[in-house]
Amino acid sequence: MxxxxxxxxxxxxxxxxxxxxxxxxxxxxxxxxxxxxxxxxxxxxxxxxxRGAYNAISQLSDAERARGVITYSSGNHAQAVALACQMLGARAIIVMPQDAPVIKRQATGGYGAQIVFYDQATGDRRAIAEGLAAEHGYTIVPPYDxxxxxxxxxxxxxxxxxxxxxxxxxxxxxxxxxxxxxxxxxxxxxxxxxxxxxxxxxxxxxxxxxxxxxxxxxxxxxxxxxxxxxxxxxxxxxxxxxxxxxxxxxxxxxxxxxxxxxxxxxxxx
The missing domain is CATH 3.40.50.1100 (Rossmann fold)
Structure with a gap:
């Protein structure tokens, strides 16, 4: 490998x-x-x-980037995906807890990402992302796996x-x-x-x-x-x-x- x-x-x-x-x-x-x-x-x-976000998103097709890239994160991976998408001309959708730190929300949104908020007490961020990906044809770029x-x-x-x-x-x-x-x-x-x-x-x-x-x-x-x-x-x-x-x-x-x-x-x- x-x-x-x-x-x-x-x-x-x-x-x-x-x-x-x-x-x-x-x-x-x-x-x-x-x-x-x-x-x-x-x-x-x-x-x-x-490093990982750019490596993964750079290998997507133009069509996949245009449809959108989705991930679930409240921190560094959210910002990494948002920035990589901005650099590569892809649409970014980030599933993020509604109580995420303001500075992280602002940084992620500042790179042009669309943020979908959820309640950590009742929601499952991965399930939300997978549901949106199935509905809209987004490509999931997970935080590590x-x-x-x-x-x-x-x-x-x-x-x-x-x-x-x-x-x-x-x-x-x-x-x-x-x-x-x-x-x-x-x-x-x-x-x-x-x-x-x-x-x-x-x-x-x-x-x-x-x-x-x-x-x-x-x-x-x-x-x-x-x-x-x-x-x-x-x-x-x-x-x-x-x-x-x-x-x-x-x-x-x-x-x-x-x-x-x-x-x-x-x-x-």
Whole structure:
């Protein structure tokens, strides 16, 4: 599957930012190792999600783009799909909870997307999107569970290996598993001896439990500060890929996450 990541990189490299790889001596001292950080917070829309969204939507036909692309997200994927559609001349429809943060609603709408609001207490965003897609002929571009999304997300790791060289270990955050599985595929293609380790919040450990038992586990709206990892379960595409390509899964506490963010804010200068 490494060829899909390579093809995705060729497809997106002219439009996605090649984000910086940063280091810090203090971080190396604390970790007892040389640490490289792939800073996807400098990516378009502020997250790696643009990579997968653009890779997937760029492969749709003109007719499919004209009919419309639909997804369900309240955060980074919503903005990524909206921006990719704007750049590619596609119509974007986003199913979003009515209580989504105003700044995210404004950003998504600012890229020209049509937003369909729903009540999280009574509605199922995926079911709503699937119903609208069936009714209007929209193409669904899911947040993570699609081979073209996975390949696009894997380009972040591909660039990291190109810029930093061979690595002993690759630590990747995990929500729905798109970034993790894509990065693991890139690792196997570029650095087979590198251990790939997925990282989850302790209170949102569905992927860790799924990985260790080989059976899909779920978690319901976990109360973690790492809101991008609140996905309730791995997908039909990502779960088998995680089992095949990832070496281990580990969890971190909320205190550890907060301390890490604080450290990066004050010391990554």
């Amino acid at each position: 490494f060829d899909t990541v390579q093809a995705a990189h060729e497809r997106i490299k002219a439009v996605a930012h090649r984000t910086p790889v940063m280091t810090a001596r203090t971080l190396d001292q604390r970790a007892g190792a040389q640490v490289f950080l792939k800073c996807e917070n400098f990516q378009r829309v502020g997250a790696f999600k643009f 699609h081979v073209n999304i996975v390949a696009g997300q894997g380009t972040a790791a591909l660039e990291l290996y190109q810029d930093a060289g061979p690595l002993d270990a690759l630590l990747v955050p995990c929500g729905g598993g798109g970034l993790l599985s894509g990065s693991a595929i890139a690792a196997r293609g570029l650095c087979p001896d590198c251990r790939v380790i997925g990282i989850e919040p302790e209170v949102a450990d569905d992927a860790t439990r799924s990985f260790r038992t080989g059976t899909l586990h779920t978690v319901s709206n976990p109360p973690t500060i790492a809101d991008g990892t609140r996905t309730p379960y791995l997908g039909d595409v990502t779960f088998p890929l995680v089992l095949e390509y990832v070496d281990d899964m580990q969890t971190v506490t909320e205190t550890a996450i907060i301390n890490a963010v604080r450290f990066l804010f004050y010391r990554m200068k």
